[in-house]
Amino acid sequence: MQQTLDALMLRWGIEAGWQATLFYATGMLVAALVVLMLWVAPLAGFTSFFERRIAARMQSRVGPNRVGPNGVLQWVADGLKCLLKEDLIPRDADPFLFKIAPYLVFMGMFGTFAVLPFSEKLVVADLNVGVFYLVAITAFIAVGIIMAGWASNNKWALLGGMRSANQIVSYEIPSALALLAVVLTSGTMSTQGIIRQQGWMPWDWNLFRTPFLFLAFFIYFIAALAEANRTPFDLPEGESELVAGYNTEYSGMRFALFFLAEWAELYVISAVATLAFLGGWQVPSFVPGAAQPVAQVLCFVAKSFFWMFVIIWIRWTLPRVRIDQMMELCWKYLVPLGFVVLMGTAVWETFVPVRGPVVLALRIALFGVALAVVVRFMLRVRYNLRQAGARVHLNPIV
Numbered sequence: 001m002q003q004t005l006d007a008l009m010l011r012w013g014i015e016a017g018w019q020a021t022l023f024y025a026t027g028m029l030v031a032a033l034v035v036l037m038l039w040v041a042p043l044a045g046f047t048s049f050f051e052r053r054i055a056a057r058m059q060s061r062v063g064p065n066r067v068g069p070n071g072v073l074q075w076v077a078d079g080l081k082c083l084l085k086e087d088l089i090p091r092d093a094d095p096f097l098f099k100i101a102p103y104l105v106f107m108g109m110f111g112t113f114a115v116l117p118f119s120e121k122l123v124v125a126d127l128n129v130g131v132f133y134l135v136a137i138t139a140f141i142a143v144g145i146i147m148a149g150w151a152s153n154n155k156w157a158l159l160g161g162m163r164s165a166n167q168i169v170s171y172e173i174p175s176a177l178a179l180l181a182v183v184l185t186s187g188t189m190s191t192q193g194i195i196r197q198q199g200w201m202p203w204d205w206n207l208f209r210t211p212f213l214f215l216a217f218f219i220y221f222i223a224a225l226a227e228a229n230r231t232p233f234d235l236p237e238g239e240s241e242l243v244a245g246y247n248t249e250y251s252g253m254r255f256a257l258f259f260l261a262e263w264a265e266l267y268v269i270s271a272v273a274t275l276a277f278l279g280g281w282q283v284p285s286f287v288p289g290a291a292q293p294v295a296q297v298l299c300f301v302a303k304s305f306f307w308m309f310v311i312i313w314i315r316w317t318l319p320r321v322r323i324d325q326m327m328e329l330c331w332k333y334l335v336p337l338g339f340v341v342l343m344g345t346a347v348w349e350t351f352v353p354v355r356g357p358v359v360l361a362l363r364i365a366l367f368g369v370a371l372a373v374v375v376r377f378m379l380r381v382r383y384n385l386r387q388a389g390a391r392v393h394l395n396p397i398v
């Protein structure tokens with residue numbers, strides 16, 4: 001994006017000074033609006049449809065199938081319904097904080113897209129502190145959720161906000177430690193720089209680069225689920241315990257903003273995992289040069305959507321944990337493991353050569369172990385599906 005703006009300034013004869021500053025600010029604002037209108041909003045809507053259809057299939061039902069072909073426009077109908085609903089503010093709530101809380105949550109989610117790349121050239125801002133920016137900007141989400149719970153003046157919302165404060169602040173630590181291990185290995189905090197340090201072959205990904213980064217991926221993924229309030233860590237919005245949690249008193253568009261941010265955050269979690277551990281937009285070198293930009297976008301989005309599917313799968317498979325179990329997992333296991341991974345990565349990068357036959361063999365071995373586990377898991381899934389089909393065939397009422 002910066003290169004594009006520089007080229008336009010040179011073409012139009014805009015010199016340094018207040019004109020250049022105004023031009024940069026306008027260009028970034030336009031880019032943000034384009035990303036919001038053409039990617040974030042449709043992405044969140046499609047993710048809601050995607051999740052509801054997957055949930056229905058896992059529960060042997062159909063799911064949304066009325067609005068549009070196979071129900072694909074159901075999210076549009078839901079959004080319009082929320083827009084037309086009355087925006088109620090409880091009498092005893094703090095009006096100002098109650099109103100701005102959803103926008104802070106949305107701001108924290110939307111701000112991450114500034115440094116999330118889609119291809120080698122397609123990124124809003126390639127910051128040299130991109131990872132630090134990601135960790136910092138998501139703090140708005142925690143502030144917004146806590147503010148929504150407190151400002152509602154509702155005991156269920158307040159409990160949800162307090163749980164969110166404990167959960168998000170705690171799990172930010174192992175998540176940051178896992179990403180810091182990637183930064184140590186890559187030697188840069190730029191999201192594009194981290195991707196360029198990897199290759200398109202799986203054993204060239206950071207995930208299989210060292211045993212410590214292999215463990216760091218799982219630490220990050222579990223911590224990111226907890227930060228996003230996703231099952232089995234959806235305690236701040238536990239419907240069976242807190243009515244709806246921190247958003248109990250919300251209605252209309254402000255209610256929709258919370259879920260818009262939650263569904264878009266699924267992509268953010270998956271995209272960060274993709275760029276940090278899974279090679280990002282790297283594609284084979286034999287792809288023609290003209291086709292590489294499209295191939296890079298498809299590669300990055302496909303990897304991200306795969307992990308979005310995994311997150312949705314986990315939601316409809318695992319039960320919600322207790323809050324003491326959640327905090328124990330963070331402070332007794334993930335945080336110590338995060339420090340072990342960080343120190344181990346530092347030692348590994350100091351004493352183990354970056355290239356060599358032994359290092360390559362280790363990477364391929366890690367990839368082989370992971371592939372064997374995935375194949376074994378998929379065979380088990382296929383067996384369970386066949387058993388379920390056989391039961392339904394023998395007893396159609398079930």
